[in-house]
Amino acid sequence: MDRAPHTMTEDTPNTPKMPSDDGVHMPQTPLTDDVDKILAEAEEKLAGTPERVKEIRDAKENAISDGTPPEAPKERPRGAIRTFHDDVAETVKTKQVSLADIAVAETKRKEKKGAPSAEKQPKSASVRVFVVVGTILVALLAIGGGIVWYRSLVESAVPPVPVRTIPIPVNEEKVVEVPRLLRSVILDIIDQEVGRAQTPLGSVRDIRLQGEGTGIDITSGAFLTALDVRAPESLVRALDDTFVLGVHGFTRDEVFLLFSVRDFRLAFAAMLNWETFLTADLPFAAHGNRAISGDVVIRNKDARVLLDANGTPVLYYAFPDEQTLVIAGTETTLIEIFDRLTRPQFR
Numbered sequence: 573m574d575r576a577p578h579t580m581t582e583d584t585p586n587t588p589k590m591p592s593d594d595g596v597h598m599p600q601t602p603l604t605d606d607v608d609k610i611l612a613e614a615e616e617k618l619a620g621t622p623e624r625v626k627e628i629r630d631a632k633e634n635a636i637s638d639g640t641p642p643e644a645p646k647e648r649p650r651g652a653i654r655t656f657h658d659d660v661a662e663t664v665k666t667k668q669v670s671l672a673d674i675a676v677a678e679t680k681r682k683e684k685k686g687a688p689s690a691e692k693q694p695k696s697a698s699v700r701v702f703v704v705v706g707t708i709l710v711a712l713l714a715i716g717g718g719i720v721w722y723r724s725l726v727e728s729a730v731p732p733v734p735v736r737t738i739p740i741p742v743n744e745e746k747v748v749e750v751p752r753l754l755r756s757v758i759l760d761i762i763d764q765e766v767g768r769a770q771t772p773l774g775s776v777r778d779i780r781l782q783g784e785g786t787g788i789d790i791t792s793g794a795f796l797t798a799l800d801v802r803a804p805e806s807l808v809r810a811l812d813d814t815f816v817l818g819v820h821g822f823t824r825d826e827v828f829l830l831f832s833v834r835d836f837r838l839a840f841a842a843m844l845n846w847e848t849f850l851t852a853d854l855p856f857a858a859h860g861n862r863a864i865s866g867d868v869v870i871r872n873k874d875a876r877v878l879l880d881a882n883g884t885p886v887l888y889y890a891f892p893d894e895q896t897l898v899i900a901g902t903e904t905t906l907i908e909i910f911d912r913l914t915r916p917q918f919r
Contacts, residue, residue: 771821807842
């Protein structure tokens, strides 16, 4: 009987048709029907297992060539778990390989899957170096920013010391720290500064009083309060904070006071009320005790003079302008201050 090619492309359990190795379809016989039925059942149960499918197909081909039906493959018990040992045993049986070959193949598979390649290792190292360097740079920037912030905070917390401006030029400036704002302490400092050296004739020294360890100038109000003067409180309010405690070189060192005035009318009235105690409160400037007071004109400027019981001048004070008050022990010193008020500033 001649062979006829089949045109069906799908096998069914009732009419299975199998191609031979050379592409020619085999006729159906009872033997092939049994084989196809057994193999169909086995393939349905073992679907998804390539080794088993191959085993079934090999058995099918052998059955067709030998003419004897193959035994149906044993079905794995339902619920059994397929293990690695089962796969090894089956591979040794079907593929005729040794356990050593399987061990070598498994080792190579794990190395290929888990071990990093030689090209990736240097890249990982470079990434680690980049991360470390970046972390260090960020830390340095944070530290630098903290230092700048702390310095700006400290500088803003401490107000800058204002530049001291006085209305007259002086030949010498001496900064003296005052440990305590007491009358006795200030009088001792003045005595020491006056007696330490003779001031050159016609020269003026500025004794700049500052708080001990502060570098801050003592204000006129603090100075008069420390001396415990009996002037009206309105005098302190009428004067500016900056003042000059100076020494004028004459036949002897003459101490004088120079104040900047805020309120001329208030200051003038307060000085008239202070005249009674002026010489006693300022002994370093006066040449005796006041008995009476009077008006006097010096260099075309109105002034007040305090006289002792003999009529000898012991102290002068004047307002050369509405912004300035001068207290001095002699007319010569008063005139020197008047002249310096009209001179350009120099150091």
